[in-house]
Amino acid sequence: MPGTSLSRRDFLKSTSAAAIGVSAATLAGCTRTDIAPARPAASSGAGRRFPDGFYWGTGTSSYQIEGAWNEDGKGESIWDRYAHTPGNIHNNDTGDVANDHYHRYKSDVAMMKADLGANAYRFSIAWPRIFPSGTGQPNAKGLDFYRRLVDELRAAGIEPFATLYHWDLPQALHEKYRGWQSKDTAKAFADYAGYVAGQLGDRVRHYFTINEFRSFVEGGYRGIDVQVGGGKTVHLGGAPGLRLADAELNQVRHHAVLGHGLAVQAIRAHGPAGTRVGFAENMLVAVPFIETPAHVKAAEAATRELNADFTTVMLEGRYTDAYLKRTGANAPKFTDDELKTIASPLDFVGINVYKPNLYVEPSADPAGYATIPINASHPKMKSSWHVFDPEALYWGPHHVQALWGAKSIFITENGCAASDVMSDGGRVYDSDRVMFLRAYLTQLQRATADGVPVKGYFHWSLMDNLEWIDGFGNRFGLIYADFQTQERTPKASAAWFRAAVERNAVV
Numbered sequence: 001m002p003g004t005s006l007s008r009r010d011f012l013k014s015t016s017a018a019a020i021g022v023s024a025a026t027l028a029g030c031t032r033t034d035i036a037p038a039r040p041a042a043s044s045g046a047g048r049r050f051p052d053g054f055y056w057g058t059g060t061s062s063y064q065i066e067g068a069w070n071e072d073g074k075g076e077s078i079w080d081r082y083a084h085t086p087g088n089i090h091n092n093d094t095g096d097v098a099n100d101h102y103h104r105y106k107s108d109v110a111m112m113k114a115d116l117g118a119n120a121y122r123f124s125i126a127w128p129r130i131f132p133s134g135t136g137q138p139n140a141k142g143l144d145f146y147r148r149l150v151d152e153l154r155a156a157g158i159e160p161f162a163t164l165y166h167w168d169l170p171q172a173l174h175e176k177y178r179g180w181q182s183k184d185t186a187k188a189f190a191d192y193a194g195y196v197a198g199q200l201g202d203r204v205r206h207y208f209t210i211n212e213f214r215s216f217v218e219g220g221y222r223g224i225d226v227q228v229g230g231g232k233t234v235h236l237g238g239a240p241g242l243r244l245a246d247a248e249l250n251q252v253r254h255h256a257v258l259g260h261g262l263a264v265q266a267i268r269a270h271g272p273a274g275t276r277v278g279f280a281e282n283m284l285v286a287v288p289f290i291e292t293p294a295h296v297k298a299a300e301a302a303t304r305e306l307n308a309d310f311t312t313v314m315l316e317g318r319y320t321d322a323y324l325k326r327t328g329a330n331a332p333k334f335t336d337d338e339l340k341t342i343a344s345p346l347d348f349v350g351i352n353v354y355k356p357n358l359y360v361e362p363s364a365d366p367a368g369y370a371t372i373p374i375n376a377s378h379p380k381m382k383s384s385w386h387v388f389d390p391e392a393l394y395w396g397p398h399h400v401q402a403l404w405g406a407k408s409i410f411i412t413e414n415g416c417a418a419s420d421v422m423s424d425g426g427r428v429y430d431s432d433r434v435m436f437l438r439a440y441l442t443q444l445q446r447a448t449a450d451g452v453p454v455k456g457y458f459h460w461s462l463m464d465n466l467e468w469i470d471g472f473g474n475r476f477g478l479i480y481a482d483f484q485t486q487e488r489t490p491k492a493s494a495a496w497f498r499a500a501v502e503r504n505a506v507v
């Protein structure tokens with residue numbers, strides 16, 4: 001201990017019976033166990049268990065891991081085109097090869113079982129593998145890949161959860177319909193979703209229609225500024241890289257939720273009985289600044305309004321009055337029938353939760369809440385946008401139940417990037433990710449203990465992969481990926497995850 005001169009003997013004296021307030025007389029005749037402090041029960045994890053039957057999995061998406069971008073008849077996607085255009089992606093990285101999962105899916109599935117003990121897996125289907133031009137003739141080889149993947153998962157006792165749209169729109173539809181700017185893309189999406197549900201229905205029971213409406217619409221059709229604290233924002237973009245004006249952007253938002261609703265109906269029409277469907281949205285989460293009933297009410301009001309264009313309209317079948325007022329002449333054009341379709345009944349709600357989006361307190365103004373700015377020194381994770389607060393994973397599902405009465409909720413994504421490096425001994429010590437997992441999952445467990453019906457958790461991500469415009473630099477995996485050799489190595493966080501799955505509890 002620098003600056004102290006405590007010898008070993010002094011130290012032992014200082015912890016003697018007298019020093020800890022127990023007299024020698026009391027000690028006489030006691031056995032060791034009489035005076036040993038009780039071992040705290042929390043170390044067994046028994047107190048922080050998740051409900052029985054909880055799904056533990058990881059998530060990935062086609063463009064981020066598959067590679068094989070033009071193999072077996074796959075069509076070009078807008079992300080292929082975007083990444084092939086120099087300057088769009090950090091380091092000009094592309095998903096051409098990525099994790100080469102298209103060829104290595106068998107060992108990747110084995111790894112999920114052996115290294116993580118997972119009982120579920122969320123992956124996405126690349127639309128242009130199934131319909132290379134978006135519509136028309138299906139490509140049998142593309143579908144075969146997902147059949148083989150799902151069979152492998154099932155054989156390993158891993159439940160497959162398929163996402164139908166994780167942003168890799170067929171480029172042909174971008175050219176033909178201007179992508180989601182047209183209702184025709186929403187219709188084409190439903191046709192593709194129904195076809196997949198019919199073909200894979202014997203193997204896949206759970207579908208998510210669209211992943212992160214907000215990210216692909218805002219990032220791809222306008223560019224989005226995210227608040228990160230101290231009044232600063234970071235700008236995020238993505239394919240197809242447009243910069244639309246308000247009215248057009250609101251119409252794109254509307255077409256995306258319409259595509260979801262039409263897809264739900266198509267999946268129900270073509271999938272076998274027992275097929276279950278929902279969406280996976282990065283719903284913005286307002287966190288009550290102080291946990292009082294008034295603050296919680298304010299946070300619920302804020303969450304409902306912040307998500308008026310996506311989550312709220314999909315779960316309520318109407319745009320809120322405040323949203324229509326706010327957008328005014330630029331509001332989307334829609335019909336009552338479309339609203340009904342958009343709110344087609346779901347089997348579950350999936351939310352991707354990484355961060356608190358807003359801190360709020362009650363306010364007397366009609367909105368019912370006021371925003372508390374995020375401080376400049378607020379802790380963050382590695383990604384520029386990643387404000388740290390585990391409570392988001394308590395309040396996210398809590399609001400979904402409180403506001404919309406959801407009976408079944410999945411955390412479809414949660415995780416963080418970290419500066420992972422391989423040590424000389426061949427290990428990756430991602431202490432920050434382990435801290436993140438323990439802290440966020442403690443809050444998720446708290447939600448389940450409060451009766452919030454969370455049925456499963458998908459960590460983002462299975463392995464390091466192409467983090468969109470950030471390229472391969474931002475590593476999100478529980479498994480480290482060497483993109484030169486395609487070697488995979490479980491990180492320290494993989495061991496943490498496995499222990500949590502084994503105990504079905506926070507460890």
Ligand code: NOJ
Pocket residue numbers: 061064211212352413460467468476
């Ligand atoms: C959201 C997206 O769905 C996923 O593709 C992305 O890699 C993660 N969040 C991390 O940014």
